[in-house]
Amino acid sequence: MIRVAVTNPNTTASMTEGIARAARAAAAPDVEILAGQSAQGPEAIEGPFDGALAVPGMLAQMRRAEVDGAGAHVIACFDDTGLDAARACLSAPVVGIGEAGMHIAALLGHRFAVVTTLSRSVPVISDNVRRYGFAERCSAVLASDIPVLALHDPATGAGDVISQHIEQALKQGAEAIVLGCAGMTDFARALEHRHGVPVIEGVGAAVGLASQLARQGAQTSRVGVWARPTRLSLLD
Numbered sequence: 001m002i003r004v005a006v007t008n009p010n011t012t013a014s015m016t017e018g019i020a021r022a023a024r025a026a027a028a029p030d031v032e033i034l035a036g037q038s039a040q041g042p043e044a045i046e047g048p049f050d051g052a053l054a055v056p057g058m059l060a061q062m063r064r065a066e067v068d069g070a071g072a073h074v075i076a077c078f079d080d081t082g083l084d085a086a087r088a089c090l091s092a093p094v095v096g097i098g099e100a101g102m103h104i105a106a107l108l109g110h111r112f113a114v115v116t117t118l119s120r121s122v123p124v125i126s127d128n129v130r131r132y133g134f135a136e137r138c139s140a141v142l143a144s145d146i147p148v149l150a151l152h153d154p155a156t157g158a159g160d161v162i163s164q165h166i167e168q169a170l171k172q173g174a175e176a177i178v179l180g181c182a183g184m185t186d187f188a189r190a191l192e193h194r195h196g197v198p199v200i201e202g203v204g205a206a207v208g209l210a211s212q213l214a215r216q217g218a219q220t221s222r223v224g225v226w227a228r229p230t231r232l233s234l235l236d
Helices: 013-026 048-067 083-089 097-108 119-131 158-171 182-195 202-215
Strands: 002-008 031-037 072-075 094-096 112-116 138-143 176-179 199-201
Touching: 002 013, 002 048, 002 202, 013 031, 013 182, 013 202, 031 048, 031 202, 048 072, 048 083, 048 119, 072 083, 072 097, 072 202, 083 094, 094 097, 094 202, 097 112, 097 119, 097 176, 097 199, 097 202, 112 119, 112 158, 119 138, 138 158, 158 176, 158 182, 176 182, 182 199, 182 202, 199 202
Parallel strands: 002 031, 002 072, 072 094, 112 138, 112 176, 176 199
Antiparallel strands: none
């Protein structure tokens, strides 16, 4: 049995539960999902300030999951919060749902767009698009301006708002859509049916990639930026 740790970097239990459901739905029969969340940090990650506060608690949780036998890790925040730090300090491979979602989208459409939550997350995601090499493939990063913790509040009409942004993205040349928040996972299939294009949710994409890495016994490169830190004791 392969164990994949899926860590929510924020401290909201309801989000962790939703992420866990999506992860288990995407997992192969030989994959056990170890779902967890930070014990300290922000309730939601909506921009770089929240992301910075989330990293220590997230890394501590991921290190605990590795003690429990995780053969690969998923960071369940579309900003890929703390991804470089996690790859450096953990023994098993680490996949961020943002990077995973973009890779899968690029396999299913020549150009893709990202629809996320708040506008202040757009620069973070746009920077990641360029870093991951998708600047020529990503037609837009659009913000629904619905806070993370309000996505499932019926009063926000989040599904319809996201759908409107997908329509805008398709007019701008997108052929596939990436949902830019782990909290949007439950909307993916309905939106895909509604618009007739691939709609990728990053949790499932990341679980698939992380499972394959664990199955192959893959290891993160220790040459360069992800070399093992010399001060890991600071996390204990």
